[in-house]
Amino acid sequence: MLDKILTNKKYEIEKIPEILPKRTKDIIEPLQTLKNKPFIAEIKKASPSIGEIKPDASPAVQAEQYEKCGAGAVSVLTDKHFFKGSFEYLKEVSEKVNIPVLCKDFIISERQIEAAYAFGADIILIIAAILTQEEIGRLSEKARELNLYILYEIHTPEEYEKIKALSPALVGVNSRNLDTLEIDKQKGAQILNVLPDSLFKIAESGINSTEDIVNFRKAGANAFLIGTYLMKSDNIKESLQNLYRGLE
Secondary structure, rough: HHHHHHHHHHHHHHHHOOOOOOOOOOOOOOOHHHHHHOOOEEEEEEEOOOOOOOOOOHHHHHHHHOOOHOEEEEEOOOOOOOOOHHHHHHHHHHHHHHOOOEOOOOOOOOHHHHHHHOOOOOEEEEEHHHOOHHHHHHHHHHHHOOOOOEEEEEHHHHHHHHHHHHHEEEEEEEEOOOOOOOOOHHHHHHHHOOOOOOOOEEOOOOOOOOOOOOHHOOOOOOEEEEOOHOOOOOHHHHHHHHHHHHHH
């Protein structure tokens, strides 16, 4: 699956408009917000693992609900083919909320980072598994030129070795295997547990209960990225309250 996504990604990059919109908002620093409200709520209309989730959702309305109900940040999928996302959704969301916005994509090109900045992202995702150490360094430099924050995503302790020289502020541990799409929360917790305590660690994928929050928090997670659980929810406030109980 990962190979298919990356092959298609090169095609999507070619379709990014030559002239990008002028950014109109200041970048929001995410750490302070996430320390107080440690949930990154995601806009995800579909995914390769389960297909359509909420295809008719309005990203702006969904994001507004997330902020109102206690999310500390919003993640927006911008992959078109596999996740039914877009940079336009990123723009809609960034103009609607006053909390940090993450551009969630398989970033392999500086052009994607320029688009993320132009369309209003405060944070970009860099996935260690799909990049060489040199590519990670080059993309990180581009993001920092634009004053964007970076969430580095890893799936193994070895991948942390590829990013640690960059002094990462935000590190996400994804419990999903990008090739098989299977989730192993126990493995995710084990990786969180061996990472340095000095990092701000974010647990990703498959989180859908108070118990998950308790377990990942025990393993060292400081914040949590929640997608499908909130997109499927009929009552976002109640669902987020359920997650907040895991912090008590």
